[in-house]
Amino acid sequence: MRSPWKVTMITLTTLHIASLRRKTSAFLVSRSISNQVMNRMHKQQLCLPHSKLFLSTTTKTTAPKIVAGEEKVIQDMLYRIRQCNNMPDEIRASLIIFELDGVRLGKVRPKMADLLCSVESPRGNGPVFELIQPSDSAGSPILTLSSKVAGTTVESRTEAVAHVTNELRQQGVITGWRDELFPVSDSFYNPPWFLIERAAVNSLGVLEYGVHINGLVKAEPSGNGGDSSTVMDPPPLMWMARRSATKSKFPGMLDHIVAGGQPAGLSLMENVVKECEEEAGIPEDIALRNVHPTGVISYEAYDPKREKVSRVVLFNYDLYLPHDFVPTPVDGEVEEFFLWSIDELKDSMAPDYPDPIKPNCYAVIIEFLLRAGFISPETPGYLDIVRELRSGDCR
Amino acid sequence: MRSPWKVTMITLTTLHIASLRRKTSAFLVSRSISNQVMNRMHKQQLCLPHSKLFLSTTTKTTAPKIVAGEEKVIQDMLYRIRQCNNMPDEIRASLIIFELDGVRLGKVRPKMADLLCSVESPRGNGPVFELIQPSDSAGSPILTLSSKVAGTTVESRTEAVAHVTNELRQQGVITGWRDELFPVSDSFYNPPWFLIERAAVNSLGVLEYGVHINGLVKAEPSGNGGDSSTVMDPPPLMWMARRSATKSKFPGMLDHIVAGGQPAGLSLMENVVKECEEEAGIPEDIALRNVHPTGVISYEAYDPKREKVSRVVLFNYDLYLPHDFVPTPVDGEVEEFFLWSIDELKDSMAPDYPDPIKPNCYAVIIEFLLRAGFISPETPGYLDIVRELRSGDCR
Numbered sequence A, B: 001m002r003s004p005w006k007v008t009m010i011t012l013t014t015l016h017i018a019s020l021r022r023k024t025s026a027f028l029v030s031r032s033i034s035n036q037v038m039n040r041m042h043k044q045q046l047c048l049p050h051s052k053l054f055l056s057t058t059t060k061t062t063a064p065k066i067v068a069g070e071e072k073v074i075q076d077m078l079y080r081i082r083q084c085n086n087m088p089d090e091i092r093a094s095l096i097i098f099e100l101d102g103v104r105l106g107k108v109r110p111k112m113a114d115l116l117c118s119v120e121s122p123r124g125n126g127p128v129f130e131l132i133q134p135s136d137s138a139g140s141p142i143l144t145l146s147s148k149v150a151g152t153t154v155e156s157r158t159e160a161v162a163h164v165t166n167e168l169r170q171q172g173v174i175t176g177w178r179d180e181l182f183p184v185s186d187s188f189y190n191p192p193w194f195l196i197e198r199a200a201v202n203s204l205g206v207l208e209y210g211v212h213i214n215g216l217v218k219a220e221p222s223g224n225g226g227d228s229s230t231v232m233d234p235p236p237l238m239w240m241a242r243r244s245a246t247k248s249k250f251p252g253m254l255d256h257i258v259a260g261g262q263p264a265g266l267s268l269m270e271n272v273v274k275e276c277e278e279e280a281g282i283p284e285d286i287a288l289r290n291v292h293p294t295g296v297i298s299y300e301a302y303d304p305k306r307e308k309v310s311r312v313v314l315f316n317y318d319l320y321l322p323h324d325f326v327p328t329p330v331d332g333e334v335e336e337f338f339l340w341s342i343d344e345l346k347d348s349m350a351p352d353y354p355d356p357i358k359p360n361c362y363a364v365i366i367e368f369l370l371r372a373g374f375i376s377p378e379t380p381g382y383l384d385i386v387r388e389l390r391s392g393d394c395r
Helices: A008-015 A019-030 A035-044 A070-084 A089-094 A110-117 A154-170 A198-204 A268-280 A284-290 A342-347 A359-371 A382-388 B008-015 B019-030 B035-044 B070-084 B089-094 B110-117 B154-170 B198-204 B268-280 B284-290 B342-347 B359-371 B382-388
Strands: A096-100 A103-108 A129-132 A142-145 A181-184 A194-197 A207-217 A237-243 A254-256 A258-261 A291-303 A308-320 A334-340 B096-100 B103-108 B129-132 B142-145 B181-184 B194-197 B207-217 B237-243 B254-256 B258-261 B291-303 B308-320 B334-340
Touching: A070 A291, A070 A359, A070 A382, A096 A110, A103 A110, A103 A198, A103 A308, A110 A129, A110 A142, A110 A154, A110 A198, A142 A154, A154 A194, A154 A198, A181 A198, A194 A198, A198 A308, A207 A254, A207 A268, A207 A359, A237 A268, A254 A258, A254 A359, A258 A268, A268 A284, A268 A291, A268 A308, A268 A334, A284 A291, A284 A308, A291 A359, A291 B359, A291 B382, A308 A359, A342 A359, A359 A382, A359 B291, A382 B291, B070 B291, B070 B359, B070 B382, B103 B110, B103 B198, B103 B308, B110 B129, B110 B142, B110 B154, B110 B198, B142 B154, B154 B194, B154 B198, B181 B198, B194 B198, B198 B308, B207 B254, B207 B268, B207 B359, B237 B268, B254 B258, B254 B359, B258 B268, B268 B284, B268 B291, B268 B308, B268 B334, B284 B291, B284 B308, B291 B359, B308 B359, B342 B359, B359 B382
Parallel strands: A096 A142, A207 A308, B096 B142, B207 B308
Antiparallel strands: A096 A103, A129 A142, A181 A194, A207 A237, A207 A258, A237 A254, A237 A334, A291 A308, B096 B103, B129 B142, B181 B194, B207 B237, B207 B258, B237 B254, B237 B334, B291 B308
């Protein structure tokens, strides 16, 4: 890089640093900096925004790609991300580690830890869960499974934990029972230590996984007068689903064309194909040809009403569908499908948008909008989005 | 989602949990699981890999997209990422916070903090930098600028710090002097507290920013017999640059088509356009039409020889170039440009690859390979890559 700074140290030593303020101010005024920034400048003396500060005389300027109104869109996006990525610092600091065999598996609120420890084994040999003091006695207590009561195998632990979760279900602590077992591990790729009813996953704050698919349709290239220097595709459209009004969670809200929790027993791609078929009538051959993984988002959420902790990793995919393909509801979980433009997606971020999308779908769609270049990194807040989209554990 | 787990709890209670082992083993054997996994199973009893565990009888299986040899590619990628993302835990724990006006700006090794504090102001009123004990006296000391000596304005702090960095340059502590000033701030979008010679940035461990551009060429669509159900583009090629043999850092190594540090005074897009012109002869109109931002990587690196801390945020872009455009070295920093396939990019990840790419370019290229779907999230290590590509501060 030939830097615009090459002349600067000379400038500083010969023309004195005090002249900086005049030069930068003149530059900034000439760039029609917003009133907000100008006010801030006056308050903070030469505290100019990092990306705007100008100390060189050698630079040719070109228009930066700052889109009008994008600062609001980014703030709206942060609002949406924080609907699912919402673990207050003081709650995070209060969480008790759930650990087995020296490996951290979950995070539990103290009240939930007490509830888990209150359930005795049906064999009468004590509680399944126990709070122990780690060897460095200064540390916080750790929640674990009693090896005496729960044994040390996947089967014995699964059975012992099932007794506890059933008891807490009877007491109304664990709600939304699904009759589905989820594996409990410290990483997606590691074997499970035991299996647990899906409705109890966030009582233990263990990692959950899911797949989310952005269903896309390429726009027809707009005629550019045969200018071969334009290579980028025009903005695509995204297929949206409306959840059935009878669903227990988020009824009637907008959703991804296809999304679902990742159960044990299926590979990610098997799950993608299965969900494509069941939720949107997308045949296996079309899904396999046109879907590709694009990365991951992760977040942690705290539910103060139920003292529960969700720790979620979502595998994201883009699925480019043929123009002549229309998704069809198959399993009754979706009411309708329709296409949205990039602008409609951005508009839907507003906190008061009347027909909102399911919270964690917003996060995946925001990741898509950043990755596909529809949000400028020049705009304040962009790096907050990048950070918050992956603020949960990613293992 | 209609879950394959719906039958599982019944299975568990009626057929007994002990039968799990037989069923899962049979399934795994039928899927020709690798010997490695089988060995691990025997060692750990029913500890099956999370993504392989099978407890349902209702599932239709489709071939997961696991690519042969991808586990090695992912391990190679982690090796490459860790060449720049290498902050050992014990070093991280040792770092002293550099703070101004109560805001954290940098991270400094104790030895470097002592060196910074050893330099007296030329006015004879004490050292510019000082170590202070925070109000909660249990905490570690904090490095800051003496307001008595360095004042409280951007100009006075810049001048005072310039004196210190010049002294440390004379002592051989700060090397590679650039005569370029960088802004010191807690966030890319916030005004700087002061400016500092670029060569001293990692003595204070303050955030640095850069732009990296993946130069891409779309492959011609391979004839698929007029099958309109395939919508995905064939894999693109990537333009690679070879750095000039006379460059002070990484001479002769491979590099991005265009990349550079982000100086104050330019917007990101102005910097992208400038670097495109200077480094590869890409005209402004072609760059502006075809480039788009794709996200960010971040990392922290520790240089044990010099006790220095790099904290880096790189803004990534994809630039799709026309087929008939060939980049040309302009400013003498690049020796040649050539095209690589996705497979060549993957091969170059191997630790013993004879013609390697500059370390932080590897990280940006790996981010591209994941985002564009060339690495499967089924493969163990994928989530480690995602995590480590954004393990630095992102502000």
